[in-house]
Amino acid sequence: MSDAPFLSLEKLTLAYGDTVAVKDLDLSIRKGELVAFLGPSGCGKTTTMRSIAGLLSPASGAIKLDGADITRVSANKRSVGLVFQSYALFPHLTVFENVAFGLRLKKLPAAEIESRVTAGLKSVGLSNFSARKPGELSGGQQQRVALARSMVMEPKVLLLDEPLSNLDARLRLEMRTELQRVQKETGVTMIFVTHDQGEALSLADRIVVMLNGAIEQIGTPEDIYNRPISRFVADFVGFENIFAVEGGKLKAGNGPIDLSGSLPPDTAGLAWRPRMVTLGSGPFQGTVRGASFSGSTREYLLDTPLGAIKAEEDAALAARETGSAIAFDLPVEKAARLKKFG
Amino acid sequence: MTPRIFTPLVLFLVIGFLIGPFFIIVAASLSGGETLAFPPQGFSLKWVAKVFTVESFQESFAISMLLAIGGTAAALVLGVPASYALSRYKLPFGETIRTIVSLPIIVPGIIVGLALLRYIVVPFGLNITLTLFLAHTALVLPYAVRVVSASLNNLRSDIEEAAVLLGSSRAGAFFRVVMPNIRSGILAAFILGFVTSFNQVPVSLFLSGPGVRTLPIDMLSYMEITYDPSVAALSALLAFMSIGIVFLAERFLGFSRYV
Numbered sequence: 001m002s003d004a005p006f007l008s009l010e011k012l013t014l015a016y017g018d019t020v021a022v023k024d025l026d027l028s029i030r031k032g033e034l035v036a037f038l039g040p041s042g043c044g045k046t047t048t049m050r051s052i053a054g055l056l057s058p059a060s061g062a063i064k065l066d067g068a069d070i071t072r073v074s075a076n077k078r079s080v081g082l083v084f085q086s087y088a089l090f091p092h093l094t095v096f097e098n099v100a101f102g103l104r105l106k107k108l109p110a111a112e113i114e115s116r117v118t119a120g121l122k123s124v125g126l127s128n129f130s131a132r133k134p135g136e137l138s139g140g141q142q143q144r145v146a147l148a149r150s151m152v153m154e155p156k157v158l159l160l161d162e163p164l165s166n167l168d169a170r171l172r173l174e175m176r177t178e179l180q181r182v183q184k185e186t187g188v189t190m191i192f193v194t195h196d197q198g199e200a201l202s203l204a205d206r207i208v209v210m211l212n213g214a215i216e217q218i219g220t221p222e223d224i225y226n227r228p229i230s231r232f233v234a235d236f237v238g239f240e241n242i243f244a245v246e247g248g249k250l251k252a253g254n255g256p257i258d259l260s261g262s263l264p265p266d267t268a269g270l271a272w273r274p275r276m277v278t279l280g281s282g283p284f285q286g287t288v289r290g291a292s293f294s295g296s297t298r299e300y301l302l303d304t305p306l307g308a309i310k311a312e313e314d315a316a317l318a319a320r321e322t323g324s325a326i327a328f329d330l331p332v333e334k335a336a337r338l339k340k341f342g
Numbered sequence: 343m344t345p346r347i348f349t350p351l352v353l354f355l356v357i358g359f360l361i362g363p364f365f366i367i368v369a370a371s372l373s374g375g376e377t378l379a380f381p382p383q384g385f386s387l388k389w390v391a392k393v394f395t396v397e398s399f400q401e402s403f404a405i406s407m408l409l410a411i412g413g414t415a416a417a418l419v420l421g422v423p424a425s426y427a428l429s430r431y432k433l434p435f436g437e438t439i440r441t442i443v444s445l446p447i448i449v450p451g452i453i454v455g456l457a458l459l460r461y462i463v464v465p466f467g468l469n470i471t472l473t474l475f476l477a478h479t480a481l482v483l484p485y486a487v488r489v490v491s492a493s494l495n496n497l498r499s500d501i502e503e504a505a506v507l508l509g510s511s512r513a514g515a516f517f518r519v520v521m522p523n524i525r526s527g528i529l530a531a532f533i534l535g536f537v538t539s540f541n542q543v544p545v546s547l548f549l550s551g552p553g554v555r556t557l558p559i560d561m562l563s564y565m566e567i568t569y570d571p572s573v574a575a576l577s578a579l580l581a582f583m584s585i586g587i588v589f590l591a592e593r594f595l596g597f598s599r600y601v
């Protein structure tokens with residue numbers, strides 16, 4: 001993996017007629033990287049992918065791939081593969097012919113086509129299905145055919161639009177490993193779209209969190225999970241106690257609250273996961289409003305002058321009674337510091 | 343009358359009314375008598391045999407066949423790309439185009455025939471055969487567009503994009519992945535168009551001149567002069583031909599899905 005950008009999007013703006021779907025997007029991806037686009041529905045993930053593939057031409061900005069400006073290169077000459085969410089297999093062709101489709105267009109010798117398709121089908125575990133039609137395959141199998149069809153083309157970048165969303169939980173896990181293995185084996189640069197933070201965290205080298213057609217945060221899974229920089233990302237990855245900070249003071253229900261530790265001046269907010277809240281001691285007082293047991297932990301909902309607080313404790317500890325008063329702390333050193341709150 | 347009797351009675355009458363004439367025609371064509379009559383007098387196959395000896399029938403059959411095959415083929419050549427454009431692109435006036443294309447179904451054939459005769463053939467001296475061909479193409483076009491559109495709408499459009507990303511041009515994608523998947527729709531449209539054109543009377547009536555007649559028009563004029571059962575025999579043969587075509591289409595294409 002070299003440090004020079006392999007694929008870069010520069011000030012990319014994408015629009016459908018007058019509706020701007022993605023605005024001024026800057027992103028660069030290294031060769032061999034596995035990147036996840038994560039974000040809520042309608043934030044522009046598919047739109048961005050389609051423009052990288054060449055199916056949508058940008059209103060402004062540039063796309064560069066492997067040292068060349070491909071902004072105006074047509075989709076069939078880009079060496080970018082796209083696995084569609086709906087698979088988009090050709091219903092009239094067998095599995096073998098689906099995978100061979102692009103190779104035949106390249107006019108490769110028949111023997112080479114044969115061997116590449118066979119290898120491609122083998123790598124997704126579908127060697128025995130080459131004579132079937134797509135209609136005779138399960139969803140997961142169709143998806144793997146679509147993957148093989150793109151992979152045999154040896155694209156410079158492989159894009160996958162929600163590759164796992166149509167699968168049941170077990171298959172999803174299986175395909176996750178599959179994708180990771182294929183990516184590691186071939187070293188192909190890969191971008192995949194997902195709604196699911198767990199999927200992004202476990203698969204990606206880097207995660208791009210998008211919101212309303214712009215990038216909210218880019219970082220490693222650790223960055224995103226532990227150091228979200230905005231309220232949106234914090235909320236998205238499970239920080240449930242989020243407060244704005246103004247002038248070094250926490251903005252809470254009953255007015256500003258002084259914090260013990262010191263904060264960098266650009267702190268716009270602080271966020272704590274339920275398990276970061278200290279229960280039983282601390283400067284704040286609250287009442288237990290409800291509790292729920294989830295196997296290894298117990299989660300409490302507290303009524304406090306700061307507003308509702310969610311806290312979590314090891315289930316091995318004694319349960320706290322609903323209605324009882326409790327002291328607690330929000331330790332500043334554990335909190336995620338948000339630079340953007342809004 | 344109770345519904346218990348009433349319902350089957352209505353059903354029986356409707357079916358009898360719809361297919362009764364067909365049986366009458368078949369029976370009349372097997373008559374041994376000299377005039378078209380029902381019930382038939384005696385039994386013979388001579389009128390069926392006579393159909394094949396009437397020269398004008400042979401000529402008009404050839405013309406009708408040519409019109410039906412040529413007109414339908416032309417309608418498909420226009421209709422398939424039109425349906426494709428209408429279903430895949432947001433065309434300005436797309437709805438208007440759809441309506442205009444369907445007009446020949448709505449406007450009575452008599453009016454179309456008269457209009458073509460009065461405003462095209464007479465003032466411009468346009469060749470009758472050519473006019474007939476154009477008229478039949480226009481008549482079949484709505485069926486072609488409707489049937490082909492139906493099968494295009496059942497086909498996801500992302501397979502074309504997939505083909506493009508695998509290196510195909512847009513046009514190549516149409517021929518490689520769209521056409522093969524709407525083939526049965528196109529065949530169904532062809533059969534429907536063929537039957538529509540072959541059985542067409544009102545438009546052809548105005549456009550048939552000396553020497554150029556479609557088979558149904560020829561049969562009408564034959565009957566005005568010779569009132570023998572050979573017309574019934576020919577009708578029965580044509581009906582069997584249509585039934586055969588539709589049966590084959592249903593058997594191999596699931597024709598009724600498209601109509």
Ligand SMILES: Nc1ncnc2c1ncn2[C@@H]1O[C@H](COP(=O)(O)OP(=O)(O)OP(=O)(O)O)[C@@H](O)[C@H]1O
Nearest residue numbers: 016019021039040041042043044045046047048195
């Ligand atoms: N064909 C289109 N015409 C007009 N607007 C569109 C079109 N496709 C998408 N949009 C708009 O562009 C924005 C981004 O859509 P996009 O499909 O990229 O979202 P997404 O992040 O992929 O969402 P999802 O997770 O639901 O797939 C949305 O507001 C959507 O309404």
Ligand SMILES: [Mg+2]
Nearest residue numbers: 045046047161
């Ligand atoms: Mg999407």
